[in-house]
């Protein structure tokens with residue numbers, strides 16, 4: 001916008017130059033050069049004002065508390081590359097500003113960002129004024145290539161419509177029907193772990209195995225396809241090409257897992273490009289990280305589009321012929337195909353191909369990385385604390401002794417397991433950062449916000465706030481979730497923000513909870529996790545609290 005205004009100012013000013021005796025402008029080319037010079041002066045002045053002067057002397061947010069110092073142009077942005085977890089910097093701030101509801105920090109080009117630090121702020125943003133905020137333009141520029149347009153990226157009415165459309169496959173009754181899929185994949189994971197114990201060195205990369213497990217689950221639950229990543233988990237090269245991806249969706253030896261690895265676990269250049277792409281178009285730069293990113297996004301978009309076209313054609317033809325067999329539990333792709341038959345009263349009638357692809361892209365990524373991360377950190381904490389894993393194992397064994405095929409209600413009653421998953425979500429919240437932007441002028445925590453103001457909504461600020469959790473805030477202690485130990489402040493539903501809250505609360509929360517419990521129910525009685533001295537790195541900065549690799553030793557329990 002300021003570029004347009006500068007162009008207009010320069011265009012209006014050019015004819016004034018001869019009158020003011022500044023330049024004669026006897027030809028069109030002289031006028032053109034004068035325009036460019038004026039435009040550049042105007043643009044640079046506006047840029048200098050908005051970067052160097054406005055945030056410090058004129059912004060209405062300049063009096064808000066917040067971190068001091070920062071780079072003259074990049075503000076506090078470089079600090080995001082120095083932190084252990086992708087949210088550590090925010091936890092430092094919540095401790096530096098106890099009791100402060102909202103702080104301000106500066107990012108690239110000294111753009112201002114506000115961060116709510118309290119449960120009340122989370123509630124106002126996520127629940128009370130959910131639709132007065134939208135996803136930020138910067139974040140959209142970062143993720144649209146691999147997430148497309150769908151429920152996660154939509155705001156306002158479009159988001160409500162997607163949520164309505166997807167509510168049925170994510171209802172509790174439908175998710176309970178997915179139990180056989182969760183069990184099947186948990187057992188396949190056990191087979192792989194068994195092979196590693198018997199034939200290999202007993203060392204696993206937990207994040208890789210868990211991601212393959214949850215990705216295979218998503219293949220069946222979302223696409224109705226066997227993706228077979230687990231089958232290929234112990235093979236490489238040609239072997240992998242032969243087994244991975246069950247033939248039909250094979251593209252050389254590249255698969256969904258490879259594509260998502262490239263997106264969620266890029267090189268440092270890839271990480272810089274990801275965050276920079278929020279502000280500038282950097283994806284055209286001839287860099288290896290960009291080539292890998294483009295290959296991954298092309299694979300995901302192309303494969304999903306092909307599956308959508310194939311499935312929709314088959315389902316619509318069968319529906320028209322009256323031969324379609326409506327299964328009791330349908331994958332999401334089939335569900336949308338069924339509900340999108342033109343002329344029917346389905347909830348997905350009129351969905352565009354782009355939106356169909358976008359929703360599947362989002363469900364695939366939101367649905368596997370998060371749960372895999374929680375399972376990985378659970379395995380890590382087991383390896384660090386054998387008493388903890390013994391307690392969880394004893395609880396699961398006691399259940400299996402009386403109930404070999406536990407129901408949803410039986411799993412609900414596994415309270416040590418439940419507490420473990422809650423504590424992992426508190427300390428290693430997989431969705432590390434979520435972003436919001438004021439969709440209109442509004443008041444937030446008593447502060448008048450202008451349209452376009454950006455908010456970082458960070459689960460870790462309430463999860464790791466000593467004012468809420470006391471002196472043991474940094475300890476990993478699942479028993480803090482025992483109902484009788486929780487203080488009213490800790491039990492506030494807006495404090496536990498790992499799945500977000502309000503109308504945009506994680507659509508897959510019940511799915512994830514059942515899936516993670518069933519994986520633990522199969523794995524924990526069969527294997528013991530043991531710590532290795534090998535150090536691991538966490539993807540930071542990043543969008544998830546994810547280790548890039550997590551080597552653990554496993555021992556078979558006879």
Ligand code: HEM
Pocket residue numbers: 151152163362363366367368370371374425429430431434435497498499500503504505506507508509511512
């Ligand atoms: C431990 C596992 C999970 C965690 C911690 C988690 C966390 C979250 C969070 C924090 C959000 C809100 C993001 C935002 O507002 O910007 C979200 C949204 C979402 N999640 Fe999850 N998620 C998990 C598992 C899943 C699974 C298994 C699925 C699907 C199978 C799923 C599907 C979604 C969808 C579709 C949304 C968008 C909801 C909306 O905007 O209305 N998630 N999740």
